[in-house]
Amino acid sequence: MDIQICKNYENLSTKACAHVSGQIAKKENSVLGLATGGTPEGMYKKLVEQHRKGVLSFQQVTTFNLDEYIGLPANHPLSYRVYMKDRFFSKVDLSVVNTHLPDGQAADLTAECARYEALLREAGGVDIQVLGLGHNGHIGFNEPGTPFASTTHIVELDGKTREANARYFDKKSDVPKKAITMGIETILAAGEILVLISGADKAEALRDMLYREMTTEFPATALQQHPNVTILADEQAAKSLHE
Numbered sequence: 001m002d003i004q005i006c007k008n009y010e011n012l013s014t015k016a017c018a019h020v021s022g023q024i025a026k027k028e029n030s031v032l033g034l035a036t037g038g039t040p041e042g043m044y045k046k047l048v049e050q051h052r053k054g055v056l057s058f059q060q061v062t063t064f065n066l067d068e069y070i071g072l073p074a075n076h077p078l079s080y081r082v083y084m085k086d087r088f089f090s091k092v093d094l095s096v097v098n099t100h101l102p103d104g105q106a107a108d109l110t111a112e113c114a115r116y117e118a119l120l121r122e123a124g125g126v127d128i129q130v131l132g133l134g135h136n137g138h139i140g141f142n143e144p145g146t147p148f149a150s151t152t153h154i155v156e157l158d159g160k161t162r163e164a165n166a167r168y169f170d171k172k173s174d175v176p177k178k179a180i181t182m183g184i185e186t187i188l189a190a191g192e193i194l195v196l197i198s199g200a201d202k203a204e205a206l207r208d209m210l211y212r213e214m215t216t217e218f219p220a221t222a223l224q225q226h227p228n229v230t231i232l233a234d235e236q237a238a239k240s241l242h243e
């Protein structure tokens with residue numbers, strides 16, 4: 001794993017943007033795997049800036065998001081579809097038909113997982129997958145205990161995850177209890193993985209991801225077996241690596 005320590009969040013976001021832009025420069029019809037949460041917001045801002053400057057086009061790009069809540073209408077302000085639309089999709093020249101998220105409102109959720117996984121394969125797989133890291137080691141919504149051989153599936157969200165995400169909702173009880181997520185095997189199938197980690201509260205999780213023995217109890221340790229992982233961590237998140 002290539003670990004790059006960035007001075008601060010701004011710097012991390014600039015590097016993440018450069019990484020994704022570099023992928024599109026190499027292959028204009030790249031398939032991007034995208035993440036939500038607080039950490040990638042700065043990267044989306046920078047990508048939009050690059051697009052507005054006229055130096056980056058997403059016209060040929062296809063995107064697949066990692067996950068979506070189950071039970072929130074697609075137009076709910078806290079659905080991941082709306083998160084992506086507000087921060088990125090509506091601000092660049094991506095064609096909406098090329099942007100994919102699992103449908104958390106599908107009548108048959110199991111069939112929806114199979115459809116999403118098949119669609120990913122049809123698109124030729126993800127070239128670069130952007131990931132955040134949960135405090136409990138989750139990647140996507142793959143909570144502790146998820147088998148490494150998992151493909152897109154339905155998950156019951158961990159109490160810690162619902163607590164972390166409660167900051168966006170009026171109260172914790174409003175946070176959906178379930179979601180659809182790409183599985184760990186799905187994530188590991190990407191050609192390259194870019195993990196963004198910011199803040200002192202993620203320091204322990206970063207250390208566990210790097211140094212803990214691979215275990216389903218800490219899903220991010222699965223990344224140790226991937227041949228092309230870049231980690232961008234800010235100094236706050238990287239502080240426990242020097243201890």
Ligand SMILES: O=P(O)(O)OC[C@H]1O[C@](O)(CO)[C@@H](O)[C@@H]1O
Nearest residue numbers: 035036037038039132133134161
């Ligand atoms: O970047 P954040 O907000 O700390 O979230 C970390 C991870 O947690 C999630 O938001 C899910 O809880 C992921 O989507 C994200 O990658």
